[in-house]
Amino acid sequence: MHFKKNFNKSFNILLLRILIIFVFILVSFFIIIPLLPLFLKSFSDNKNNFIGLENFINYIQNPSLTQSFINSLKVAITTTFFSVLIGFIYAYALTRTRLPLKKFFNTFSLFSLYIPPLAVAIGLIYIFGKQGLITQGFFGTIPGFDINLYGFNGIIIGEIFYCFPQALIILVSALNLSDQRLYEAAESLKASPLRKFLTITLPNIKYGLMNSFFICFILSFTDFGVPKVVGGNFNVLATDIYKQVVGQQNFAMGATISIYLLVPSILAFLIDKNFRKNEASLISGKSIPFKPRKNLIVDSIMFIFCSLILILVIGVFSSIVLASLIKIWPYDISLSLQNFRFSNVAGNGYEPYFNTVFMSIYTAIFGTIFVFFTAYLVEKFKPLKKIRMLIYFFSTLPIAIPGLVLGLSYILFFNKPSFSVPFLDFQIFNPFSLLYGTMGILVLANIIHFFTVCFISATTTLKQIDKEFEEVSESLKVPFYKTFLRITIPLSLPTILEIGSYYFVNSMITVSAIIFLYPAKIPVSSVSIVNMDDAGDTASAAAMSTLIVLTSLFVRLIYEFTSRNVSKKSSVWINPLET
Amino acid sequence: MIKKEGSFKYLEIKNISKNFGETFVLKNIHLDVFKGEFLCLLGPSGCGKTTLLRIISGLERQTNGDIVQDGLLISNSPTEKRDFGIVFQSYALFPNLNAKQNIAYGLENKKINKKEIEKRTNNLLRLVGLEKYSDQFPSQLSGGQQQRVALARAMALSPGLLLLDEPLSALDAQVRSKLRNEIKLIQKKLNLTTIMVTHDQTEALSMADRVVVMERGHIAQIGTPFELYENPITPFVADFIGKMNLLKGKYDKKNCVFYYLNNRFLISQNTEYSFLENCLLGIRPEDIEIIKFRKNIEKEENILRVKIKEITYLGTIFRLTVVLESKLEENIFVDVISNQVISNNLKIGDFIDIKLKKEKIKLFESNL
Numbered sequence: 001m002h003f004k005k006n007f008n009k010s011f012n013i014l015l016l017r018i019l020i021i022f023v024f025i026l027v028s029f030f031i032i033i034p035l036l037p038l039f040l041k042s043f044s045d046n047k048n049n050f051i052g053l054e055n056f057i058n059y060i061q062n063p064s065l066t067q068s069f070i071n072s073l074k075v076a077i078t079t080t081f082f083s084v085l086i087g088f089i090y091a092y093a094l095t096r097t098r099l100p101l102k103k104f105f106n107t108f109s110l111f112s113l114y115i116p117p118l119a120v121a122i123g124l125i126y127i128f129g130k131q132g133l134i135t136q137g138f139f140g141t142i143p144g145f146d147i148n149l150y151g152f153n154g155i156i157i158g159e160i161f162y163c164f165p166q167a168l169i170i171l172v173s174a175l176n177l178s179d180q181r182l183y184e185a186a187e188s189l190k191a192s193p194l195r196k197f198l199t200i201t202l203p204n205i206k207y208g209l210m211n212s213f214f215i216c217f218i219l220s221f222t223d224f225g226v227p228k229v230v231g232g233n234f235n236v237l238a239t240d241i242y243k244q245v246v247g248q249q250n251f252a253m254g255a256t257i258s259i260y261l262l263v264p265s266i267l268a269f270l271i272d273k274n275f276r277k278n279e280a281s282l283i284s285g286k287s288i289p290f291k292p293r294k295n296l297i298v299d300s301i302m303f304i305f306c307s308l309i310l311i312l313v314i315g316v317f318s319s320i321v322l323a324s325l326i327k328i329w330p331y332d333i334s335l336s337l338q339n340f341r342f343s344n345v346a347g348n349g350y351e352p353y354f355n356t357v358f359m360s361i362y363t364a365i366f367g368t369i370f371v372f373f374t375a376y377l378v379e380k381f382k383p384l385k386k387i388r389m390l391i392y393f394f395s396t397l398p399i400a401i402p403g404l405v406l407g408l409s410y411i412l413f414f415n416k417p418s419f420s421v422p423f424l425d426f427q428i429f430n431p432f433s434l435l436y437g438t439m440g441i442l443v444l445a446n447i448i449h450f451f452t453v454c455f456i457s458a459t460t461t462l463k464q465i466d467k468e469f470e471e472v473s474e475s476l477k478v479p480f481y482k483t484f485l486r487i488t489i490p491l492s493l494p495t496i497l498e499i500g501s502y503y504f505v506n507s508m509i510t511v512s513a514i515i516f517l518y519p520a521k522i523p524v525s526s527v528s529i530v531n532m533d534d535a536g537d538t539a540s541a542a543a544m545s546t547l548i549v550l551t552s553l554f555v556r557l558i559y560e561f562t563s564r565n566v567s568k569k570s571s572v573w574i575n576p577l578e579t
Numbered sequence: 580m581i582k583k584e585g586s587f588k589y590l591e592i593k594n595i596s597k598n599f600g601e602t603f604v605l606k607n608i609h610l611d612v613f614k615g616e617f618l619c620l621l622g623p624s625g626c627g628k629t630t631l632l633r634i635i636s637g638l639e640r641q642t643n644g645d646i647v648q649d650g651l652l653i654s655n656s657p658t659e660k661r662d663f664g665i666v667f668q669s670y671a672l673f674p675n676l677n678a679k680q681n682i683a684y685g686l687e688n689k690k691i692n693k694k695e696i697e698k699r700t701n702n703l704l705r706l707v708g709l710e711k712y713s714d715q716f717p718s719q720l721s722g723g724q725q726q727r728v729a730l731a732r733a734m735a736l737s738p739g740l741l742l743l744d745e746p747l748s749a750l751d752a753q754v755r756s757k758l759r760n761e762i763k764l765i766q767k768k769l770n771l772t773t774i775m776v777t778h779d780q781t782e783a784l785s786m787a788d789r790v791v792v793m794e795r796g797h798i799a800q801i802g803t804p805f806e807l808y809e810n811p812i813t814p815f816v817a818d819f820i821g822k823m824n825l826l827k828g829k830y831d832k833k834n835c836v837f838y839y840l841n842n843r844f845l846i847s848q849n850t851e852y853s854f855l856e857n858c859l860l861g862i863r864p865e866d867i868e869i870i871k872f873r874k875n876i877e878k879e880e881n882i883l884r885v886k887i888k889e890i891t892y893l894g895t896i897f898r899l900t901v902v903l904e905s906k907l908e909e910n911i912f913v914d915v916i917s918n919q920v921i922s923n924n925l926k927i928g929d930f931i932d933i934k935l936k937k938e939k940i941k942l943f944e945s946n947l
Binding site for chain 1: 636637638657658659660661663664665667671673674675676684685688689732733735736869
């Protein structure tokens with residue numbers, strides 16, 4: 001028997017395949033392929049002759065350079081330990097105790113997310129530096145105390161400031177997933193508080209704990225801003241790369257050190273990924289959130305602890321603002337706005353500031369579109385499974401690529417007008433080289449530098465949206481892109497706004513990814529902070545830092561306001577009938 | 580029961596198989612669905628019923644085999660080119676669109692003018708009895724109302740085939756039985772060929788013209804609810820549709836006698852069983868009589884003396900769980916009209932005689 005065949009191939013599926021391949025090519029060229037010239041460079045001298053492992057051997061034989069590697073590890077391990085410890089106690093206080101003024105502590109704990117690590121370091125100088133408030137006993141009013149800021153101590157304090165809120169965010173969300181019923185069951189079985197902690201609390205947050213170890217390790221191992229400002233003679237890998245590339249124009253050694261920086265990061269990344277392979281929530285959808293009971297002793301201890309942390313955070317921020325407003329610290333402590341002129345210094349007036357604001361706006365817009373669309377293609381469709389898995393893997397990788405390494409690899413990749421094909425006398429035009437020397441490359445570097453966090457949060461949101469929406473649309477003959485615009489985007493709007501604001505704030509404060517990349521005609525403010533600090537003009541650096549922090553906070557406020565409106569509007573979709 | 584004479588095959592499923600790597604989910608499924616028929620795919624979870632439904636819709640692709648819908652070979656057609664509407668267990672209503680917008684979602688994509696869409700949407704709202712709720716968002720509707728919106732949305736493009744994937748299992752019992760009738764009425768009114776997946780045998784029996792009982796990736800039996808209940812062909816079907824006691828023993832074909840331990844049961848001679856020796860005797864709980872107070876038991880056939888282990892009240896009947904003294908772990912279920920239990924004052928621990936109605940006994944091949 002013969003039947004008429006329904007031959008119509010689907011245009012939509014074809015379109016989908018093309019889009020997935022297109023995104024695959026983009027993420028490959030933006031994330032993976034730029035690393036290749038960096039690897040090649042690490043095996044060549046500065047005249048591009050292949051010299052094998054010579055650079056690596058030179059590095060190991062140079063005691064001052066190897067010392068930096070050990071220093072970086074020391075910094076990373078110490079910072080990770082304290083950041084996770086402080087982050088955990090603070091998160092525990094927020095989620096599992098009746099901490100007074102919880103909302104206040106919650107909001108202000110994340111305050112330091114808006115302060116560039118560079119600015120934290122500058123704030124520390126004004127508190128613990130030679131002329132610092134504490135060191136000099138508040139301009140000599142009380143006995144001073146010197147903590148020997150420049151060097152290991154300063155770096156550790158700065159890095160903890162930088163890393164602790166990151167650990168806090170992860171641990172709060174891990175601790176928030178709790179089930180009151182488990183604790184009630186344990187109580188009915190007469191389990192001690194310690195036993196409950198060890199058998200319920202800890203197993204529930206082990207993935208979050210591991211992840212916060214990983215994040216803190218990578219951030220502190222690779223950070224450039226803090227050691228640059230308060231490192232003194234204590235060299236770390238990140239500052240070494242900077243010195244090699246900017247100071248000595250030794251790109252080959254810069255690339256080599258980058259590899260030393262990259263390998264432990266990737267290793268930590270793989271360990272974390274492997275550990276979380278079996279991640280499954282122990283908390284079911286039916287669980288009842290934990291309701292902490294009053295406990296005067298615990299609550300008071302937590303209150304004191306959290307207050308101390310907040311005082312430090314606010315103290316650092318205030319000292320930055322104060323420093324920017326004081327005429328000549330510590331000799332003329334009258335207030336003035338002269339530091340905000342940026343006219344007499346290495347900076348270029350307000351140009352770097354506005355460049356940075358525009359760069360951050362572009363990053364927020366294009367980054368959000370790109371990251372959300374990538375996550376959407378990876379998460380919602382069936383075709384080309386292997387390619388989608390690769391896109392997913394590539395998208396999670398940038399978190400392990402230090403900003404300096406990304407920046408260096410971008411220079412080496414994007415400044416090439418053409419690629420030569422190995423073994424053939426043939427050149428291919430590099431279309432991406434057109435971005436070199438423009439604002440575009442800064443925006444792209446930022447998009448990729450902060451890609452992973454945004455990608456994961458987009459993926460998580462998309463996962464929560466019923467997969468059957470796409471199937472229903474197919475059955476109703478509605479093409480996927482219409483459903484994307486009409487259903488998926490409105491439902492994801494809160495996350496989309498969150499990603500946009502994350503991109504903006506981080507682009508405002510970042511220095512490492514763009515310090516090698518910024519074109520001379522487009523100065524940016526975080527780099528001018530470095531330059532002003534180098535030139536000894538710390539007050540102007542503090543003023544620029546203040547501007548950055550205030551701008552970030554302002555954008556965050558706009559975000560809070562908008563997202564509140566959005567959630568008010570969408571509450572009718574979400575709230576169940578009973579309410 | 581519905582006879583299918585005169586109606587034509589609307590959907591033909593030919594030799595469909597599906598495997599994920601080494602594991603078979605579906606194996607050589609053959610199935611014809613007639614125009615206007617309400618067909619249920621019934622089986623325990625993991626039997627492949629949902630996979631079969633998804634293969635029909637094109638949301639899942641078969642490993643082998645063909646599907647013909649209305650004379651058109653659609654085996655490799657993409658979902659969007661197939662002619663069907665679907666209702667999922669979760670309903671998958673778009674939360675940011677109200678009831679009316681949800682129903683109109685598919686229509687708006689077609690080149691139909693706004694008035695026509697409005698008219699069709701209102702008709703559908705009326706059909707499912709939700710005219711008053713057209714502006715409500717899914718979260719403002721009850722489960723049953725959401726289910727109706729999903730149904731209306733699935734029917735908006737006037738599909739030739741309606742697919743229902745466990746559409747009622749998220750609802751509470753009362754709403755469920757009400758909606759059963761409504762769906763059935765709408766389906767008959769529109770003469771809409773419908774395939775419903777369910778694991779609930781009551782639902783299948785009360786709604787379907789024919790039921791396909793599935794077991795581990797193959798079809799165990801196809802038939803009307805009546806046929807399946809009265810003449811199950813495997814012990815699996817027998818016990819899945821309703822309840823059936825299954826006793827393992829030996830069959831003496833020549834004398835039409837079944838031996839169970841020390842007991843012998845006469846089997847109706849008009850039934851031909853081709854298999855020999857080891858097999859299963861099947862009898863439904865309602866086909867067992869209690870003959871506690873009758874005399875001359877010796878003359879009666881197919882009697883067992885048993886001890887009452889449990890008495891469960893099920894409304895109009897009691898279900899007794901009884902055991903033989905020699906085989907305490909093997910439960911036999913007996914359904915007794917409530918009055919009989921009360922008037923005879925049956926208690927746990929009592930010994931009673933039960934009689935298996937000869938004409939109701941089935942024999943099954945034992946694959947154990």
